[in-house]
Structures are given as structure tokens and as C-alpha cells.
Amino acid sequence: MRYMIIVKATADSEAGVMPPDSLLAEMAAFHERLARAGVLLDASGLKPSANGWRVRYDGGKRSVIDGPFTESKELIAGYTLIQAASREEAMEWTQRFPNPAIDGGQSEIEVRPLFELDDFAPSDAIGRFRKLEQAR
Template identity: 45%
Template sequence: MPRYLTMIRIDERNSPADGPSPELLERMGALLEEITKAGVMLDTAGLKPTAEGTRVTWSGGKMSCTDGPFTESKEVIGGYSIIQAKDKAEAVEWTKRFLRTHEDYWTITAEVREIIEA
């Protein structure tokens, strides 16, 4: 079965300062338990804020490192999952279910991409 990487994009400037609500964490936990029991989830995690990250760039034969936060970025990757699904439609459906666990005041975009198998 193909594997898919889902990148969860958020706008750090408009995310709740206190992070996810306890209710969101409960709904998310229940869904993650379901997707794991279904044998679909391979790995998932949230990411620390960009203020704690570093971008490493190779351009024009030179290497540069830039410490966060990355204020020029409107959306950043706030988390990811790697799932194994029968097809892209199933991967997208699980992603939709994950997004629906969030309250209405969240603005989240998820990008679902198939992983190229070597």
C-alpha cells in the first residue's frame, strides 16, 4: 500500500496562544487511536514553533543558516503524519477527519502527498 505524508500548515501568528484546547486534544487523541488501530498511522507529531527552528539553505554554491522565527512565512508546517492508505482518496479522508477535530476558530491547511517508494 502506498504511504502518504500529510503536512499540517498553520499561521503561527493566528494560532491560539495557549495551544490546542483540552477538548481538541481529547478529540485528536480518539482519532489517532482509531487510525492507529486501523493500521493506517505510521508516524505523527506536532512541531515546535519556528522561533526555535533553523533554515539551512544551499544556493549559488553557498550554504546559509537562518534562525527562526521566519516572519516572512505566512503559513508554516506545524505538524505532520505519515500514513499508509489504499489510495489518495483514503489518505485525504483521514486528513479531513483530522482537520474536523479542530474548533472553528482554527485555520489549518493540510497538504497530502504520496511518498515515492525506492
């Protein structure tokens, strides 16, 4: 199963404050351990929401809303995507995740399992997604 470890944004990350080298070194060491164990799929930090946008849908109409967005506690500053054999294994890895707070203070990560194609009933649409998956 794949799991996304979601690092929540903070006022610092939204202000573009770069993490100190000590935190980057901790994160690098953790991600190296994930890679050696064969569970790391992807990981990256995200630029502040001021560099992004949202697309709002109203039926068939779309509108673009440029960042920044005000509620930093609802934003994502980065992610790590892992593949684990079980929820328990994913939980073990995530409990080792370094504290992402720039100041080493309070912070929070969120972990969510990704849907797999097997979670859905067979259909033509799911078959199309399977073909895309095989093409990667």
C-alpha cells in the first residue's frame, strides 16, 4: 500500500523561510533510510502558496484563484510518498519522521493511504487507469 506523509505548512514555510541545514540533514538521513529499505517512492517540499493557484469549479465553469492562501494550517509544505506492506509498517516509518518544525517546536504530519485501483469495482474507466499505470 502507498501512503502519503503530509507535512503541514506553517507561518514560516508560507513566508518562504528555508529550513536550517541541520533539519535538511535530518530529513536527508531519514529519506536515505527509506530508500535503502526500498519503501521511498517520492518526496519533495512545496514552495509557499503565494507561488501557486487553485482552480474553483462551479458546474462546468472554472476560475483560477492565485495564492497566497490565508489558512496556513490547512496547507501542505511538503510530502513523502512511501510504499509499505501494511498500515503498521507505514506507522513505524512515520513515527521516525523528523520533526519538520523549523524551530524544532510543535508541528504535525498527517499520513493518508492512497487509493489503489483494486479499491474500485472493475469498470471501463478503471481499465483505462490500469493501462496508464502499465505504461509508466
